[in-house]
Amino acid sequence: MEERLLDKIAEPFNLQLPEYATLEEMIEGVLPAVAQFSEPNVLPEDSPLYTLNWVKMTDRPGATEVELYNFQDYGRGEIRVVTDGVVSAQAYEVEESGQRIIIGQSVMRDSFLYELAFLDEDFLILRRHGNAANMTHRYLFFCREAIGTRLTWNEALERLVDKYRNSQFPLLAVGLVVAAIIAIMLYFR
Numbered sequence: 001m002e003e004r005l006l007d008k009i010a011e012p013f014n015l016q017l018p019e020y021a022t023l024e025e026m027i028e029g030v031l032p033a034v035a036q037f038s039e040p041n042v043l044p045e046d047s048p049l050y051t052l053n054w055v056k057m058t059d060r061p062g063a064t065e066v067e068l069y070n071f072q073d074y075g076r077g078e079i080r081v082v083t084d085g086v087v088s089a090q091a092y093e094v095e096e097s098g099q100r101i102i103i104g105q106s107v108m109r110d111s112f113l114y115e116l117a118f119l120d121e122d123f124l125i126l127r128r129h130g131n132a133a134n135m136t137h138r139y140l141f142f143c144r145e146a147i148g149t150r151l152t153w154n155e156a157l158e159r160l161v162d163k164y165r166n167s168q169f170p171l172l173a174v175g176l177v178v179a180a181i182i183a184i185m186l187y188f189r
Helices: 003-013 023-037 153-187
Strands: 054-057 066-072 076-084 086-096 100-105 109-119 123-128 139-142
Touching: 023 109, 023 139, 023 153, 139 153
Parallel strands: none
Antiparallel strands: 054 066, 054 139, 066 076, 076 086, 086 100, 100 109, 109 123, 123 139
């Protein structure tokens, strides 16, 4: 009986994510749950955008190359892109709000406008601006180098969800313990 009680208590914390067929579907599914934990913008010079190397994640079948992105300079400049050791470059510019970023061959040629969907020390998700019905690839999903080189796209997104699901557990556990102590004190009063 005690095991069943513990299982019922632990059940909300052992949620399994549904299976998603594509990266886009999974991002759409997890963003509402984790968006509140995101950095508000990329304006600070010490923002993870500028201080970390990012690995671009993809769900393209058969893709084995590792694309490493490093945003050079603060706010506007070059993105150094290293694909399996081959170095190339792109340009980027962060708009004044810090919520939008232009990425492309140059800021005014072959470029796209993205909005910050999520950013923390481990994950970066950019959403392409515009009507989703007109786009084939709506999101750019990046992981910190140490995570992106080891995990697949779906494992990385599960890790993102677990990171914040687990961060709420201690607070809830403390609340339950305090409530139990109060209930015991009232019972023996």
